[in-house]
Amino acid sequence: MKHATLSHSLPSHRAYLALALPLTISTITTPLLGAADTAIIGHLNNPAYLGGVAVGTLIFNTLYWLFGFLRVSTSAFTAQAAGAGDRDEGIAALVRPMIIALLIGMVFIALQQPILHAALYLVGPEPDVAAQAAQYFDIRIWGAPLTLLNYVLVGWLMGQTRLKATLTVQIMMNVLNIALDFVFVKVFHWDVAGVAAATLIAEAFGCALGMLLIVRSTMWRQWRAGSHAKWKQWFRRSQWTRIMSANSDLMIRTVCLLVMFNLFTSQSAGLGTDVLAANAILLQLHYMMAYFFDGFGNASSIYAGQARGAGNAQLLRRSLRLSWIWTAIIALAISLLYWWMRIPLVGLFTEHAGVQDLAAAYSHWLIWFPLAASCGLVFYGVFTGMTMTAPVRNSMLISLALYLVAVWALVPAYANNGLWLSFIVFALGRSVFLVLYIPRLIRKFDRT
Numbered sequence: 001m002k003h004a005t006l007s008h009s010l011p012s013h014r015a016y017l018a019l020a021l022p023l024t025i026s027t028i029t030t031p032l033l034g035a036a037d038t039a040i041i042g043h044l045n046n047p048a049y050l051g052g053v054a055v056g057t058l059i060f061n062t063l064y065w066l067f068g069f070l071r072v073s074t075s076a077f078t079a080q081a082a083g084a085g086d087r088d089e090g091i092a093a094l095v096r097p098m099i100i101a102l103l104i105g106m107v108f109i110a111l112q113q114p115i116l117h118a119a120l121y122l123v124g125p126e127p128d129v130a131a132q133a134a135q136y137f138d139i140r141i142w143g144a145p146l147t148l149l150n151y152v153l154v155g156w157l158m159g160q161t162r163l164k165a166t167l168t169v170q171i172m173m174n175v176l177n178i179a180l181d182f183v184f185v186k187v188f189h190w191d192v193a194g195v196a197a198a199t200l201i202a203e204a205f206g207c208a209l210g211m212l213l214i215v216r217s218t219m220w221r222q223w224r225a226g227s228h229a230k231w232k233q234w235f236r237r238s239q240w241t242r243i244m245s246a247n248s249d250l251m252i253r254t255v256c257l258l259v260m261f262n263l264f265t266s267q268s269a270g271l272g273t274d275v276l277a278a279n280a281i282l283l284q285l286h287y288m289m290a291y292f293f294d295g296f297g298n299a300s301s302i303y304a305g306q307a308r309g310a311g312n313a314q315l316l317r318r319s320l321r322l323s324w325i326w327t328a329i330i331a332l333a334i335s336l337l338y339w340w341m342r343i344p345l346v347g348l349f350t351e352h353a354g355v356q357d358l359a360a361a362y363s364h365w366l367i368w369f370p371l372a373a374s375c376g377l378v379f380y381g382v383f384t385g386m387t388m389t390a391p392v393r394n395s396m397l398i399s400l401a402l403y404l405v406a407v408w409a410l411v412p413a414y415a416n417n418g419l420w421l422s423f424i425v426f427a428l429g430r431s432v433f434l435v436l437y438i439p440r441l442i443r444k445f446d447r448t
Contacts, residue, residue: 013326022295026167027294038054041192047273047354050355051133053192060140063115064147067251068250072155072384073387075298077243078155079305079306080385098149105148105149108144109141112141120133125276135192143203150169154169180194181194246389250384252393252397260423267407278358292334294377300323300381300382303318316442319382323378335367338370343360372424375434391441399426402425407419
């Protein structure tokens with residue numbers, strides 16, 4: 001498959017899907033790292049293993065999602081450079097976030113023990129779960145620079161619409177992770193340590209493969225063959241200010257997500273180890289849904305970024321229209337498919353009867369998630385592609401406030417059902433409050 005080349009002509013539905021579907025396949029492999037870990041460890045007899053991996057995964061989601069802007073902003077700035085036809089800025093869009101990723105990753109390694117102790121204190125799992133989570137954390141933390149670099153590499157490949165390269169990195173990394181999970185857990189019986197080691201090795205492999213694909217890319221070769229006189233412009237203060245302005249909004253957005261998920265997991269832990277394990281399974285299913293939408297959000301982001309780089313208002317409006325149509329179609333399809341498959345899907349993650357029964361009992365809540373969250377997940381891509389990120393920040397702050405009120409009001413009375421209803425309230429809020437900003441986005445772009 002050749003990588004897609006986006007022109008400034010208005011995309012058809014076929015062109016949009018030709019971009020969105022490969023990106024969906026690519027992005028949906030991301031939660032498979034956590035899903036594979038959860039599924040493999042969930043078939044062991046001790047629920048503490050599953051709870052430990054759930055808490056350990058939460059810690060790394062907290063660390064990595066906090067800096068998830070590295071992928072999102074890299075893709076956006078790269079797409080804008082492509083729309084403007086600026087090769088030097090296209091390379092700069094890779095180098096700048098790589099520097100940030102390496103620095104942040106090394107800080108994580110240096111502060112690993114304070115991070116672990118603080119996380120376990122905040123989540124408050126039972127002692128046997130905490131011990132397994134610590135074992136998982138102590139291994140995976142060494143991959144922090146690699147994981148953050150992967151965000152940048154994949155974001156750059158997406159922004160360049162290098163679809164084959166993006167798929168190659170993501171799929172091969174996850175296939176390796178799943179294979180090593182089986183070997184380390186089922187053959188060597190390393191249990192939680194084996195799951196963590198498999199993920200670490202897969203992350204290192206993905207980083208090395210991504211670097212290789214970028215060095216062999218056409219843009220990189222053309223840049224190496226041309227004049228490097230402009231490289232000093234990469235470090236101009238104005239460029240870094242622009243990056244940090246967009247990234248600070250995206251970081252606040254991520255902090256809101258992390259507060260919500262951390263509170264969700266903490267509340268789950270307070271309801272018992274079996275409820276924590278059951279909710280961990282349902283959250284993995286939720287991640288797979290969310291990342292499916294993220295593929296369409298990435299497609300919308302690339303078109304929006306191209307529109308801003310080229311100054312093409314018609315392309316922006318077309319990308320918005322395509323986003324509306326396909327968001328509705330995909331949301332309905334996912335909800336119906338999950339409604340039909342939810343009980344068998346739960347069974348894939350664990351053989352522990354009590355956990356399986358609890359997960360099945362609460363599985364109906366996720367039927368509503370695609371309908372509630374779809375607009376927020378897809379149109380987030382439009383706003384980030386335009387690097388107009390303040391509405392993303394504001395919508396998430398309002399949604400988090402609603403979630404906190406819902407948890408306070410509903411969980412004491414309805415326990416885990418109240419927790420999941422609060423989750424759906426948050427998902428709906430992030431969609432409604434972001435969509436309200438779309439007319440302002442169009443007016444602002446028309447004035448530029």
